[in-house]
Amino acid sequence: MKQTLTKMLLQRLALGGLSLLAVSLIILLGVSFLPGDIATEILGQSATPQAVAALRESLGLDQPLYLRYFHWLAALLHGDFGQSLANGRQIAELLAVRLPNTLWLAALAAVVAVPLALGLGFLAAIWRNGFFDRCVNVATLSFISFPEFFLAYLLILLLSVKAGWLPSLASVDPSQPLSERLLQMALPALTLTLVVVAHMMRMTRAALINLLASPYIEMARLKGVPRWRVILRHALPNAWAPIINVVVINLAYLVVGVVVVEAVFVYPGMGQLMVDSVKKRDLPVVQACSLVFAATYILLNLTADLLSVLSNPRLRHPR
Amino acid sequence: MIDPSLTLESPQALPARRRSGLCRRLWRGLRKAPWSARFGLLVILLFGLAALFAPWLAPYGESQIVGSEFEPWGASFLLGTDNLGRDMLTRLLYGGRNTLGIVLLATCLAFLLGGVAGLLAAVRGGWTDQLLSRLVDVLMAIPQLIFALLLLTFFGTSIPMLIAIIAVLDSTRVFRLTRAVASGVVALDFVEAARLRGEGTAWIMFREVLPNILPPLVAEFGLRFCFTFLFISALSFLGLGIQPPTADWGSMVRDNATLITYGDITPLLPAAAIALLTIGVNFVVDWFLHLTSGLRDEH
Numbered sequence: 067m068k069q070t071l072t073k074m075l076l077q078r079l080a081l082g083g084l085s086l087l088a089v090s091l092i093i094l095l096g097v098s099f100l101p102g103d104i105a106t107e108i109l110g111q112s113a114t115p116q117a118v119a120a121l122r123e124s125l126g127l128d129q130p131l132y133l134r135y136f137h138w139l140a141a142l143l144h145g146d147f148g149q150s151l152a153n154g155r156q157i158a159e160l161l162a163v164r165l166p167n168t169l170w171l172a173a174l175a176a177v178v179a180v181p182l183a184l185g186l187g188f189l190a191a192i193w194r195n196g197f198f199d200r201c202v203n204v205a206t207l208s209f210i211s212f213p214e215f216f217l218a219y220l221l222i223l224l225l226s227v228k229a230g231w232l233p234s235l236a237s238v239d240p241s242q243p244l245s246e247r248l249l250q251m252a253l254p255a256l257t258l259t260l261v262v263v264a265h266m267m268r269m270t271r272a273a274l275i276n277l278l279a280s281p282y283i284e285m286a287r288l289k290g291v292p293r294w295r296v297i298l299r300h301a302l303p304n305a306w307a308p309i310i311n312v313v314v315i316n317l318a319y320l321v322v323g324v325v326v327v328e329a330v331f332v333y334p335g336m337g338q339l340m341v342d343s344v345k346k347r348d349l350p351v352v353q354a355c356s357l358v359f360a361a362t363y364i365l366l367n368l369t370a371d372l373l374s375v376l377s378n379p380r381l382r383h384p385r
Numbered sequence: 386m387i388d389p390s391l392t393l394e395s396p397q398a399l400p401a402r403r404r405s406g407l408c409r410r411l412w413r414g415l416r417k418a419p420w421s422a423r424f425g426l427l428v429i430l431l432f433g434l435a436a437l438f439a440p441w442l443a444p445y446g447e448s449q450i451v452g453s454e455f456e457p458w459g460a461s462f463l464l465g466t467d468n469l470g471r472d473m474l475t476r477l478l479y480g481g482r483n484t485l486g487i488v489l490l491a492t493c494l495a496f497l498l499g500g501v502a503g504l505l506a507a508v509r510g511g512w513t514d515q516l517l518s519r520l521v522d523v524l525m526a527i528p529q530l531i532f533a534l535l536l537l538t539f540f541g542t543s544i545p546m547l548i549a550i551i552a553v554l555d556s557t558r559v560f561r562l563t564r565a566v567a568s569g570v571v572a573l574d575f576v577e578a579a580r581l582r583g584e585g586t587a588w589i590m591f592r593e594v595l596p597n598i599l600p601p602l603v604a605e606f607g608l609r610f611c612f613t614f615l616f617i618s619a620l621s622f623l624g625l626g627i628q629p630p631t632a633d634w635g636s637m638v639r640d641n642a643t644l645i646t647y648g649d650i651t652p653l654l655p656a657a658a659i660a661l662l663t664i665g666v667n668f669v670v671d672w673f674l675h676l677t678s679g680l681r682d683e684h
Contacts, residue, residue: 085526092527097539204421207671211663213615215622215638216656219645227648234646322528326619330642341623344534352538359531367526 074375082368093356094138108347147354152346157354168335172320175258180313183263187270209264218257218330236331254331266316273308277301307374314370318363414676422672428665439482443475448630465651468640480632488614491551499556503563504590507571521557529554537625562605566598600677607670611663618659634659
């Protein structure tokens with residue numbers, strides 16, 4: 067059994083590494099498999115042949131595919147993401163400023179959202195089909211249906227314009243003290259929290275209800291075990307795997323969800339950088355951002371996989 | 386226009402007896418539908434009608450400049466004017482028409498692509514299945530919004546490109562579901578019987594398996610529709626989706642957002658319209674899943 071555990075963990079790790087590799091291939095080389103020439107596409111039909119040739123060279127399009135990929139990979143490993151087409155700045159410098167901002171925002175939202183969602187999900191599962199459950203069901207279904215920018219502007223209107231409690235634009239810079247920074251980030255973090263809590267709570271509830279329907283739980287109930295004890299002693303050990311999954315899937319969602327929220331609050335993070343670069347068709351920056359976002363997403367999913375294998379009681383306590 | 390249960394597949398795909406059974410069940414269900422489902426159906430109906438008849442309902446032309454910027458609500462401009470002096474109500478009606486049309490087209494394409502590939506993978510099995518499944522695994526490893534942004538940089542933002550990109554990205558999700566439900570059906574005896582009878586792959590896919598997996602696919606169509614709707618609105622909001630001067634709800638919010646800082650709720654109207662429609666569709670899907678329950682219960 068111990069061997070199966072190690073083998074499963076290694077398998078998951080290998081799969082994660084493989085998908086990272088495949089994704090980096092798509093992001094970096096996808097351009098070459100597309101019909102037409104990306105350099106002409108970016109510069110427009112009226113560009114001079116010299117300009118197109120110069121752009122092709124700076125994008126590395128004149129090299130053979132495998133060479134280009136290995137150059138890229140080698141540079142990446144040295145922390146060199148290349149240069150922005152729009153302003154010639156080092157992409158690594160841009161990321162060094164933007165990435166921590168985004169991680170801060172996501173972390174703040176997660177710290178509030180995870181306990182809240184798990185708590186609500188537990189309660190809804192215990193009082194299934196009761197008044198509380200139905201209210202929470204309708205409320206979360208509505209929150210999921212709202213576009214993120216709707217929630218964001220609604221919060222701006224209520225908490226910033228009408229009540230005047232929080233700033234409507236998140237202007238953060240490193241010199242601010244922590245309290246000031248948290249205040250600036252309050253509205254974007256709150257928006258993200260609301261969106262994620264709805265998803266996470268529904269998934270927690272579904273996972274628990276699924277589990278509570280299994281025969282061994284019914285057996286425990288028939289035996290006369292009190293309700294809270296059934297949940298804590300019988301259900302919870304087996305519920306960890308699905309719950310960890312729910313949390314991590316939503317954290318991954320959060321990392322992507324920041325894109326829209328950052329745009330609303332003009333928050334200087336990765337999402338803003340990426341959207342601006344897409345508008346300018348600044349390919350190297352978009353590629354770098356995609357790579358960072360995709361890598362975070364894959365690593366989070368990999369963590370979920372590993373943790374759910376590790377938390378499986380049948381694998382941890384071999385007979 | 387968009388009752389999801391009517392648009393997914395031509396009814397010919399179902400044998401006649403089963404079709405009337407399903408219709409009767411739906412009708413009986415509708416008569417004792419909960420208030421949330423009735424509300425949802427009403428919303429869908431109203432939005433559909435507004436989208437269909439927008440040119441007749443709208444007081445002005447789609448991108449016609451009729452007044453000065455940001456005029457307040459009044460008799461000649463019911464909901465005021467936008468940042469360029471175009472009538473807000475007109476833009477709202479046309480925006481709904483444009484967004485709904487594009488979303489519906491993208492979702493249908495995604496289902497065509499993902500559904501056929503999923504059925505093929507389930508029925509053929511073997512290397513077809515392996516190839517398609519691994520391809521989808523890789524595509525799904527990149528977050529959808531990020532992938533879409535990347536592809537939009539490659540191809541530029543035009544409406545046909547937008548529809549194609551979203552359809553392809555969405556079809557991966559449809560593929561997963563179709564393959565999962567279909568492989569349960571493929572293992573059953575009547576499919577084996579059809580195989581022994583010498584029926585071709587296409588017959589088995591569309592005449593044997595498809596009719597048996599319709600309910601979860603119809604529900605998924607509703608959910609995918611909502612998702613695509615939110616997705617395209619988000620892209621337009623970011624300035625990367627439907628491009629001006631074409632009216633669209635996401636970009637309308639963006640263009641008029643400054644009004645919010647003065648406490649004016651007009652820019653929230655298109656966003657509220659998006660929210661209302663997605664809530665409506667979600668309620669109907671919820672009820673539909675309950676009606677055909679035993680197939681999938683997500684909550």
